[in-house]
Amino acid sequence: MDASYTKSRLYALRHSAAHLMAQSVLQLFPDAKLTIGPPIENGFYYDIDFGDTKITEEDLAKIEEKMRENAARDLPIVKEVLTREEARKRILDLKQDPYKLELLDDIPPEEEISFYTQGEFTDLCRGPHVSRTGEIQHFKLLNIAGAYWRGDERNKMLTRLYGTAFETKEELEEYLHNLEEAKKRDHRVLGRQLGLFMFSPNVGSGLPLWLPKGAVMREVLTDFLRQAQLERGYQPVVTPHVGNAKLWEISGHLHTYRDKMFPIMDDGREQFLLKPMNCPFHIEIYQSELRSYRDLPIRYAEFGTVYRYEQSGELAGMLRVRGFTQDDAHLFVTPEQLLDEFKGVVDLMLVVLDRLGLRDYSVRVGTRDPEDDKYVGADENWEQSEKAILQACEDLGLAYQVSPGDAAFYGPKLDLMIKDALGRTWQMGTVQVDYNLPERFQLEYIGEDGKPHRPIMIHRAPFGSLERMIGLLTEQYAGAFPFWLAPVQVAILPIADRHIPYAERVRAELLAHRPGLRIQLDDRRLTLGKKIAEAQSNKVPYMLILGDRDEEAETVSVRSREEGDLGGMCVEGFAAMLPAD
C-alpha cells in the first residue's frame, strides 16, 4: 500500500467502516472479542474471536443491516488519549482482554495511546477516522475467513470479516462489477473454455492435465527459452523425477522441507523420493568430473518437473499445484563470477518478461529474517550474497524492494512478482544465490593455484513454472494470447464442403510461406457464422474465410480477432502481414 493511500480520506473511511462493523458485531454478539481491524488495499477487515459461536454468511447479512442502522444514527466519532494505565483499565472495562491488552503492550512508550468512541462503542485505535458514522454510506461486507491471531498457525484461529467501502455509490458498484469481470478472466474458467488444461479428481488434487492446446503453449514457451539459453551458454541436462532419499538428506531438504515432499517410497531396500527440486541431480552431474576454474561458469538447464505436497487449502488452479515444471537451471560459479552471472540471469529474466509482454511486475529481494532459525549456512556467506543481489539490482537500475524473511532456507533471492486477475500477487521468476548446497555436497573446482576451491551455485527460473506462467498469461491476456503464443494462430473456415480442397491448398501454401504456423482447418458442416463465432470465442488471432469468390480469385478473406473483416488478399500477402514471430 502506498503512502498516498494510507494518508487518504478513503483509508480513514474504510478504517471507520471496520469500526462500524465491530460496533455492530458487539451489538449482535456481546461476548465477541475484537483483535485487529485495519483498512487494506480494496477495503477492510476485522479479526474477531467469537468464542465457540460459528459465524455464517447469514450472520454477515445481519451484521451489515446493523451497520446501516448505526450509520443512520450518525454518531460522532471521538478520539481520546489515555495513559497506559488508564488504557489498561479501559480495555478491562470493555472486556476486550486479552487481545487488546497484548496490542497495548506492543505500543512503544513514545507513542500516544488513543481510543475512538462512537455511541456505546469504544476501541483502542491509532486512527485516524472520519468524524461521524453517517459518513460511512457506501459499503458492503464480502466474506468470512479464518485467520490466525498474529498470523501464526500455532495460535487460535479467529474469524475474519472482510468488507469494502467507498466514497460514492458509483465507485462501490464499479468495484463490485470489476470483481465480476475479473472472474471471467480467471484462468480456471478460460483454461477450460480454451481447452488448455484441466484437473481430474481421479488423478489427484493439484495435479494438472495439459490438453492439446495448452501443451502447444508449453512447447512454444520452452522453445523460446531454450533458444535464449543456448545463446547464453546454458547446457541442457535431463534428470529423473524420482531419486534416492539420501540425496535429500545431504541437501538438507529432508530436514527442512519434509512436510512439502510427497511421502517416501520404500521397496524394503532403498528409499526414494519424488523430487521437489532439481538441484541435487544437477549437482551429481557437476560432480561426475573433476572441474577446473576454466570450466566455470557451468550452466545446467532443465525443464524439470517437480512435486511438492502443498497444503490442500493452498492449491489454486494452475497458480499453485502439486506437480509443476520449472524452467530451472543451476549455475556453478567462482566467487569472482558471482556478480556478473547474477546480472546475466536477471538480464535474461527481463528479456523473458519483455517477450511475454508482462510490464506490470515488481521485484522483491528476499533476505533472511534475523528472528527465524530456519536458515542454514554461514553468516558471512549470507551477507556476501545479499550484497551481490543488491549490487546487481543497482547496476541494472532495477526498482526493487527488500523483503526480510522471504529468502529461501539456503540463501537470499530475487523474485519477480505479478498480480493475477483478482489482484493477488504471485511469485514468478526467481534467482537464488546458494553457498549452502556446494558446502553440503562438498563441491569443488581446481583453481588457478592448483588448489581446490568451493563454487557458488545460482538457482534460477525466469518463468518460475510453466503452470503458473501460463495460468497467469491466460489472465493477463484474458485468453487472447499474442500471435506467437496462440495455440491456434490461423483458422481456415471453408464456407461449403466444395471449398475444402481449396482450403487444403491454402493451408499448404501458407505453410510453405510460414513453416510451423499453427493452422486449424474447420471442415465441419456448419454455417459460416457458427464457425466464426467459435473461432472468435477461442480467441484465434486470424480467420481465413474461403468461398466461391475467393476460390475464383485465388484469394483468402481475412478476419482478425481484434479488427474484424480485413477483406480479401492473396495467400502470400496474408503470410507477409502476419507478425514476424
Place this chain on the structure above:
RNA sequence: GCCUUUGUAGCUCAGAGGUAGAGCAUCCCCUUGGUAAGGGGAAGGUCACGGGUUCGAUUCCCGUCAAAGGCUCCA
C-alpha cells in the same frame, strides 16, 4: 492443515422430503451457407462418495473427497 462457502447431464445452471429440468455441447435428419451461434429430432444423470434420520432422502443431519475465498507456507 485451519475458517467460511459450494458440489444436480460433457459445460453453465434451475429445482423440490414422494424418485429430476433448461440452454449449450454430443449423435441423427434437413439446410451448402459470405463475417459472432439456421431448423427439427434423439440420446445423455448411482443429483460427488459413504453413513444416519424418515414409510420414503438427491433434498435434513454426520463423515469423506473435490473445488472456491481467506489464514499459515511456497514456482
